[in-house]
Amino acid sequence: MRSVLKHNQPKRLITGLLFFLISTLTINAQDGNPLKGKELFNANCAACHQLDKRLVGPPLQKIGEKRDQKWLIKWIKDSQSLINSGDKDAIAIFEEYNKIPMLAFPNLSDQDIIDMLSYTDGNQAVGADGKPIDEAYLNGKKIFQVNCAACHKLERKLIGPPLGNISDKRQMPWLKSFIKDSQAMIKAGDKDAVAIYEEYQKVLMLPFPQLTDKEIEDVIHYTTLGDNEESVQLSAAMDNEDLQIYRIWIIRFVIALISLILIIIIFSTRNLLLKFSAIAMLVLGFTYYAFSWLFQIGVDDGYQPIQPIAFSHKIHSGDNKINCQYCHSSAKHSKTSEIPSVNVCMNCHKSISEYKGILYDGYDKAFYDGEIQKVYDAVGWDKINSKYKENFVQKPIQWIRVHNLADFAYFNHAQHVTAGKVECKTCHGPVEEMQEVSQFAPLTMGWCVDCHRTTEVPMASNKYYQEIHKALAKKLGVEKITVAQMGGLECGKCHY
Amino acid sequence: MRSIFKTFIILILFTGLLFSCKDKRNPNYQYMANKDMYSSLGYETYSKNPVFKDSISAQKPANGSIARGKIPYDYPDSVEGYEFAKKNLISPLEKNEENLAQGKYLYDIYCATCHGIKGDGQGVLSQREKFLGIPNYKDRQITEGSIYHVIMYGRNLMGSHASQLRENERWQIVQYVEKLKSELQ
Numbered sequence: 001m002r003s004v005l006k007h008n009q010p011k012r013l014i015t016g017l018l019f020f021l022i023s024t025l026t027i028n029a030q031d032g033n034p035l036k037g038k039e040l041f042n043a044n045c046a047a048c049h050q051l052d053k054r055l056v057g058p059p060l061q062k063i064g065e066k067r068d069q070k071w072l073i074k075w076i077k078d079s080q081s082l083i084n085s086g087d088k089d090a091i092a093i094f095e096e097y098n099k100i101p102m103l104a105f106p107n108l109s110d111q112d113i114i115d116m117l118s119y120t121d122g123n124q125a126v127g128a129d130g131k132p133i134d135e136a137y138l139n140g141k142k143i144f145q146v147n148c149a150a151c152h153k154l155e156r157k158l159i160g161p162p163l164g165n166i167s168d169k170r171q172m173p174w175l176k177s178f179i180k181d182s183q184a185m186i187k188a189g190d191k192d193a194v195a196i197y198e199e200y201q202k203v204l205m206l207p208f209p210q211l212t213d214k215e216i217e218d219v220i221h222y223t224t225l226g227d228n229e230e231s232v233q234l235s236a237a238m239d240n241e242d243l244q245i246y247r248i249w250i251i252r253f254v255i256a257l258i259s260l261i262l263i264i265i266i267f268s269t270r271n272l273l274l275k276f277s278a279i280a281m282l283v284l285g286f287t288y289y290a291f292s293w294l295f296q297i298g299v300d301d302g303y304q305p306i307q308p309i310a311f312s313h314k315i316h317s318g319d320n321k322i323n324c325q326y327c328h329s330s331a332k333h334s335k336t337s338e339i340p341s342v343n344v345c346m347n348c349h350k351s352i353s354e355y356k357g358i359l360y361d362g363y364d365k366a367f368y369d370g371e372i373q374k375v376y377d378a379v380g381w382d383k384i385n386s387k388y389k390e391n392f393v394q395k396p397i398q399w400i401r402v403h404n405l406a407d408f409a410y411f412n413h414a415q416h417v418t419a420g421k422v423e424c425k426t427c428h429g430p431v432e433e434m435q436e437v438s439q440f441a442p443l444t445m446g447w448c449v450d451c452h453r454t455t456e457v458p459m460a461s462n463k464y465y466q467e468i469h470k471a472l473a474k475k476l477g478v479e480k481i482t483v484a485q486m487g488g489l490e491c492g493k494c495h496y
Numbered sequence: 497m498r499s500i501f502k503t504f505i506i507l508i509l510f511t512g513l514l515f516s517c518k519d520k521r522n523p524n525y526q527y528m529a530n531k532d533m534y535s536s537l538g539y540e541t542y543s544k545n546p547v548f549k550d551s552i553s554a555q556k557p558a559n560g561s562i563a564r565g566k567i568p569y570d571y572p573d574s575v576e577g578y579e580f581a582k583k584n585l586i587s588p589l590e591k592n593e594e595n596l597a598q599g600k601y602l603y604d605i606y607c608a609t610c611h612g613i614k615g616d617g618q619g620v621l622s623q624r625e626k627f628l629g630i631p632n633y634k635d636r637q638i639t640e641g642s643i644y645h646v647i648m649y650g651r652n653l654m655g656s657h658a659s660q661l662r663e664n665e666r667w668q669i670v671q672y673v674e675k676l677k678s679e680l681q
Contacts, residue, residue, distance in 0.1 A: 146624060264500060298526040298534075305521055321620040323605040329660035336541060347655030352626055396552050401542065404523070408533045438520065 032111075032118025035135070040108070041116050051120065057097060064117040073113050078104045107423065109430075140222030143215055145358050147208060154226055160200060163223045176216050181207040259285065298406070304438035305400040309374045310367075312360070318432035319357055324424045331413040331424075339399050342379045349375055353383045360435055402437050403428075409445070410494045420483075421458065426451075452488035456480045567663065573649040578642060585641030589667040599672030602665055606657055607673075615676035627653070633673065634680035643670045 041060075051061040063072065067089070074082050075090060079102045082090040094101070108116075144152075144163075154164035166175065170192070178185055178193060182205045185193040197204075211219075262285075265278040316322050324331075327344050331337035353376075355368035376383055380392030405411050416422045425431065429440025441447055459469040459481070473481050487493060526534055539545045545553040562568055571577040571585065589595050604613065610630050612618040617630040647666045650656040661669070 267500065296524065298524060300524050302520050303523055320609070320624065320626065322609050325605045326609065326660070329606075333662070339542060341659065343655070343659060347650075347657070348621075348627070350655060351653050356626075357624075396550070398544075399542075404535075406526075406534045407536045 032114040032116070034115070034119040036112075037115035037117070037119030040112055041119055045116070057102060058093065060120045062121055064121045069114070069117065072117065073110055075102075076108060076113055077106050080104065134221075134225075136218045136221050137225055139215070140218030140220070142358060143211070144219050144222055146356070147211070148219065149356060151205070154223060160205060161196065164226055166223050167220050172217070172220065175220060176213060178205075179211060179216055180209050183207065255285075255289075299442045299444055300404070301439050301442045303402060304436055305402060307400055307436070308398055310363075310371050310436070312435045313431045313437055314360065314433055314435050315355075315357055324431070325417075328424075331417045333414050333418070335412045335414065337413045337417075339401075342375060342394075342397065345375050346379065346381065350381070350386070402439050403443065405443055408495055410496065420455075422455075448494070449484075449489060452483040455483045457483060457486055569648055571645060571648075577649075578645055578651070581645035582639050582642035585639075585644055587640045587644070587667050587670055589664065589671060591671060595668045595671050596675060598665070599668035599670075599675075602661065603669050603672045603676075606660060607669065610654075615673065615680060629653075632680065633677040638673075638677065640670055640674065643673050 045060065049057045049060050051059060067075075071087075071089070079090065079094075083094050083101075148163065151160045152163045155162055170178075174190075174192065182193060182197075186197050259282060262278045262282045266275055266282070269275050269278075316327075317324060327340040328337045329340070329344075349372060353369075353372060355365055355372065359365065359368075373383075375381075375397070378395050378397045380389040380394055381387075382389050416427075417424070427441050431437060431440075457469065457480075459466065459473070469481065469486075472486065473479060476485055478485070482488070528534065536543075539547075539553045541554050543553050544551050548555060557563070571581045608619055610617075610619040610621045610627050611633070612622070612630075615633040617632045619627075619630065621627045622630045644666055646654065647661065647669065648656065648658050658666075
């Protein structure tokens with residue numbers, strides 16, 4: 001009996017540990033963000049879908065419970081090819097909805113779709129503290145920072161009066177009409193309005209007729225709650241990052257623990273089979289890690305150098321929706337997508353000398369203004385007199401290049417951007433969400449080749465190569481040809 | 497027991513080696529770093545250059561040089577130049593769908609952020625009040641020549657967009673702006 005016990009226990013231990021290891025490794029699968037999902041849904045789907053009603057397409061409430069997530073991702077990205085592949089469910093929907101094909105959304109990432117599903121499944125946006133996020137508050141805060149923050153603060157006087165808890169002092173209808181057109185109220189002889197006007201040196205408040213009643217209510221809601229919640233949110237976000245690191249270390253610890261247990265088994269057991277399998281597992285495990293370590297040498301994804309100016313792509317291209325190619329204009333014609341020269345910055349920053357947008361990551365307005373000043377210092381712009389200084393020796397801004405392809409590989413931006421019509425974010429990732437740019441793609445050969453194998457060449461739109469594409473498709477006996485079939489895998493195309 | 501202790505230490509060292517943290521502020525190590533196949537021996541466009549005083553590799557062309565295939569723009573950057581271009585400058589491009597489509601593509605990138613997709617002055621930057629007072633095309637007296645001249649040199653708060661667009665691209669945008677203007681009226 002004793003030997004049986006001895007025989008069984010380590011085995012159970014190993015299977016248990018293996019199970020634990022696998023389950024910890026899959027922790028990384030991310031959950032959806034319903035708030036972002038709502039935004040995406042309204043931008044992309046709401047034209048044809050409602051949550052609870054049939055529109056052009058089916059209602060989407062709880063669609064995540066009806067269909068498999070992977071199926072949905074495939075369908076949303078390209079429903080036509082799913083139908084063509086003979087998928088039964090896909091064909092049934094296509095038939096049911098009058099054979100109107102759904103627009104393909106290849107621009108949405110898997111995470112985007114998961115976010116949207118999280119919204120359609122009726123999840124409420126929840127902050128890291130487990131409480132639902134107050135949408136009116138966030139909206140009000142945004143509007144306040146864009147429209148009011150130039151002259152008002154919550155807690156103290158600026159150009160105008162402090163606005164914290166303003167709803168205790170004034171009635172909502174009064175506030176609404178004052179914000180929309182204060183001058184009219186003063187002229188009409190409203191006592192309170194005239195008193196404020198007198199108190200603040202007769203500086204007129206800009207009228208905001210463009211704000212709706214709902215928006216003003218949101219702003220007032222924000223001023224009532226104040227900024228306390230922000231600090232909670234900020235620290236919560238940091239906690240989340242800490243949690244990520246924490247998870248990684250748990251995984252590492254578990255791996256180390258398993259290795260240790262395997263070693264103990266090797267030294268202590270007399271069962272040859274067990275001993276041998278433990279050694280084999282240990283060797284295989286370490287070989288795996290050794291190789292994955294060797295493979296990441298020279299791969300720089302995640303590289304995020306500290307730039308001389310804290311230029312935020314999130315502010316420029318995310319909030320202000322400036323197209324990538326506005327600044328990186330040579331991507332369309334040149335091998336290199338350039339770092340814009342300062343004259344391009346000055347196209348806007350001649351007039352924008354201070355930052356009035358949303359403050360991110362705990363930086364204040366003075367910090368952002370200082371960063372804009374760095375541009376002026378480099379180029380010699382006198383912001384007070386609004387002209388370039390005379391006889392000023394301009395200095396280059398020494399940006400640090402993030403994406404460095406090894407010199408033995410040839411890459412051409414124009415070929416991808418203009419001829420191939422590849423989106424910038426396909427390779428550079430969601431730059432419009434990055435405060436600091438980091439390298440998104442690994443830029444390894446396998447990564448290039450994968451894309452060349454799967455990307456179809458748009459033959460119809462390319463007049464120049466029409467004939468040759470036709471001949472090639474005929475020769476290969478296929479309807480659509482990929483970059484690889486066109487020669488995109490030949491060594492000499494990139495290495496010469 | 498001692499051997500187990502030893503292996504444990506080896507294990508910790510080995511784990512440390514495998515999981516040694518990658519520092520995101522510095523580039524990763526490379527096989528054969530600093531050899532000529534990874535980084536170029538020659539000076540690259542944006543690399544530092546000890547040969548020049550200002551240490552910039554990308555030097556400006558010498559004064560008066562004309563790049564191949566480019567025609568210098570003779571109208572001066574002044575009020576007279578603007579008026580003269582407005583009267584006399586005529587697009588060399590044929591008016592066709594292809595030019596219009598390309599014009600729209602470029603307009604949406606380089607102009608629409610301020611001037612709006614429709615040319616009504618309601619771009620994202622004006623809606624967010626970063627830039628105020630952007631005119632609606634229909635309110636302005638503009639001609640082919642004046643549009644081109646303004647893209648070339650800028651006007652008032654608008655900066656020059658000559659460095660971002662080639663000559664024929666500017667003319668394509670001009671064609672599209674004229675179409676927008678006619679649609680607004």
